[in-house]
Amino acid sequence: MKFSEMPYTRVDMDEVKNFFEQLIEDSKNAKSGEEQFELHKKYYDYIGDIRTNITIAIFRHSVDTTEEFYTKENDYIDEIWPLISQYTTEYTKVLYNSPYRDYLEEKIGKVAFKNMELSMKSIDEKILPLMQEENALVSKYDKLIASAKIPFDGEEYNISLLRKFLTSGDRDTRKRAWKALSDYFLSVTDEIDDIYDQLVKNRTKQAKELGYENFIELGYNRMTRNSYRRKEVDNFRKQVKESFVPFVMKIQEQRKKQIGVDELKYYDNDVYFAEGNPQPTGTPEDIMNAGLEMYKELSPETAEFFDFMIKNELFDVLGRKTKKQGGYMDFLPKYKAPIIFANFNGTSGDVDVITHECGHAFQGYLTRNEEIIEHNDLTMETAEIHSMSMEYFTYGWMDKFFGDRADDYLKMHLQDSVTFIPYGCMVDEFQHIVYEKPEMTPAERKQVWKELEKTYRPWLDFDGDEFFDNGGFWQKQGHIFWNPFYYIDYVLASVVAMQFKVWMDKDFKDAWNHYLELCKLSVKDFYETELEEVGLKSPFKDGTIDELVKNFEAKMSL
Numbered sequence: 001m002k003f004s005e006m007p008y009t010r011v012d013m014d015e016v017k018n019f020f021e022q023l024i025e026d027s028k029n030a031k032s033g034e035e036q037f038e039l040h041k042k043y044y045d046y047i048g049d050i051r052t053n054i055t056i057a058i059f060r061h062s063v064d065t066t067e068e069f070y071t072k073e074n075d076y077i078d079e080i081w082p083l084i085s086q087y088t089t090e091y092t093k094v095l096y097n098s099p100y101r102d103y104l105e106e107k108i109g110k111v112a113f114k115n116m117e118l119s120m121k122s123i124d125e126k127i128l129p130l131m132q133e134e135n136a137l138v139s140k141y142d143k144l145i146a147s148a149k150i151p152f153d154g155e156e157y158n159i160s161l162l163r164k165f166l167t168s169g170d171r172d173t174r175k176r177a178w179k180a181l182s183d184y185f186l187s188v189t190d191e192i193d194d195i196y197d198q199l200v201k202n203r204t205k206q207a208k209e210l211g212y213e214n215f216i217e218l219g220y221n222r223m224t225r226n227s228y229r230r231k232e233v234d235n236f237r238k239q240v241k242e243s244f245v246p247f248v249m250k251i252q253e254q255r256k257k258q259i260g261v262d263e264l265k266y267y268d269n270d271v272y273f274a275e276g277n278p279q280p281t282g283t284p285e286d287i288m289n290a291g292l293e294m295y296k297e298l299s300p301e302t303a304e305f306f307d308f309m310i311k312n313e314l315f316d317v318l319g320r321k322t323k324k325q326g327g328y329m330d331f332l333p334k335y336k337a338p339i340i341f342a343n344f345n346g347t348s349g350d351v352d353v354i355t356h357e358c359g360h361a362f363q364g365y366l367t368r369n370e371e372i373i374e375h376n377d378l379t380m381e382t383a384e385i386h387s388m389s390m391e392y393f394t395y396g397w398m399d400k401f402f403g404d405r406a407d408d409y410l411k412m413h414l415q416d417s418v419t420f421i422p423y424g425c426m427v428d429e430f431q432h433i434v435y436e437k438p439e440m441t442p443a444e445r446k447q448v449w450k451e452l453e454k455t456y457r458p459w460l461d462f463d464g465d466e467f468f469d470n471g472g473f474w475q476k477q478g479h480i481f482w483n484p485f486y487y488i489d490y491v492l493a494s495v496v497a498m499q500f501k502v503w504m505d506k507d508f509k510d511a512w513n514h515y516l517e518l519c520k521l522s523v524k525d526f527y528e529t530e531l532e533e534v535g536l537k538s539p540f541k542d543g544t545i546d547e548l549v550k551n552f553e554a555k556m557s558l
């Protein structure tokens with residue numbers, strides 16, 4: 001069904017209440033595992049319809065935030081969502097404690113039950129006020145960042161609009177833009193320090209009230225780390241320090257030549273070529289058409305997928321004034337349809353929508369008939385493999401998007417992907433130190449960051465900048481505020497996607513078939529088990545990262 005023809009019905013909370021009360025009672029009284037599973041299937045249908053309605057409303061609101069009807073529906077959803085979550089948690093407890101647990105675990109999966117356990121360990125009524133305060137602090141940070149008015153060359157810009165100057169091919173322009181950004185952060189850094197200080201103390205308090213020693217364990221549970229914990233992540237970062245950091249140093253030397261400077265400064269960091277970074281050559285329509293051709297050629301599965309997306313109007317990607325910022329992929333369970341939201345703005349980010357977001361959507365499409373919805377409750381280190389690998393699988397088609405700068409784009413993509421790995425680990429290690437010692441002062445936290453920069457990004461020269469050179473950089477990394485310990489997921493997924501890159505360069509078809517296999521597995525099994533099943537290596541195991549770096553160095557002639 002076309003998205004425009006999909007009906008929307010407001011979720012009736014009386015009905016939701018009745019449904020869950022009945023479900024919980026029936027489920028408790030079930031006389032067998034079979035009976036309880038049949039009831040669980042009713043839950044699938046019901047929650048699937050609710051999610052579909054909610055996704056439709058939020059999407060229609062996002063594409064035109066001035067439209068009245070869906071603005072009201074969006075507000076209504078903000079109000080009811082916590083209640084619906086509460087009902088589902090109550091119901092989950094019944095399942096978790098079922099006398100027919102073995103049967104249910106057989107049907108729904110051991111991953112699902114482990115996730116239920118982690119989620120129950122992460123929440124309790126007594127920390128609700130603290131959680132509300134936490135949300136308010138996060139919103140305060142978001143508002144501060146979103147409302148930035150940065151004067152530059154006689155105009156005012158917000159951070160995202162300033163970006164095109166931060167990456168300008170003209171060195172003087174980007175140097176001045178970075179100075180403008182630094183001045184802005186310097187003007188709000190005390191306020192951000194204060195927000196973060198409160199967040200750290202708040203989260204620590206939540207952890208203590210739930211009986212944890214500090215926030216780290218709780219943070220891992222909130223991130224549904226169901227099969228690897230701190231020890232494994234520590235070992236991963238150790239490998240990155242040993243293997244990736246020296247590799248990235250070499251890339252920086254290469255980049256120095258590419259942009260034609262004697263010394264790399266921090267304002268050169270996101271620039272890859274003297275003539276500036278490659279941009280897509282065509283209109284948004286050209287990009288969509290190129291995507292259609294590309295997916296037709298890539299495989300029968302992707303051809304069917306992209307065709308389905310276009311026919312059912314499941315893309316809304318053109319940038320418009322009244323549209324919400326950002327981009328995402330979501331899923332409409334009732335119609336078994338992925339949906340993609342984006343704001344094309346003429347940069348290579350537009351192509352990421354066709355590669356990265358479509359990677360997520362393609363996985364959703366491949367598993368759309370999966371009966372057990374828990375099998376698709378993706379954790380992020382897995383979900384990002386689907387999208388990041390698609391970026392590599394589509395390398396061969398980049399001339400359709402970047403014309404004669406396709407090779408530049410690929411070079412930039414590789415260099416950028418590799419350079420990201422130590423940075424992502426730094427963000428993660430910073431948070432471990434912060435939550436381990438919540439009593440640190442804001443000044444001490446900045447000192448921690450400054451020290452980590454020396455380990456993870458020793459090539460980066462902040463040129464004595466008053467904000468960035470004094471350990472302030474992390475304040476512009478939203479994930480540190482929104483969702484502690486989330487960031488490492490991108491890094492873990494990225495090194496797995498890189499393994500696919502090595503594989504496809506040897507045997508494209510074979511790599512593709514194993515990628516399909518991984519997508520279809522979804523999260524039926526635990527992370528490392530699934531990787532092994534499709535012939536990939538766990539990032540936590542000694543040697544994986546070193547081998548990957550050697551392969552990549554050879555690929556990039558370093």
Ligand SMILES: [Zn+2]
Nearest residue numbers: 356360384387
């Ligand atoms: Zn993604």
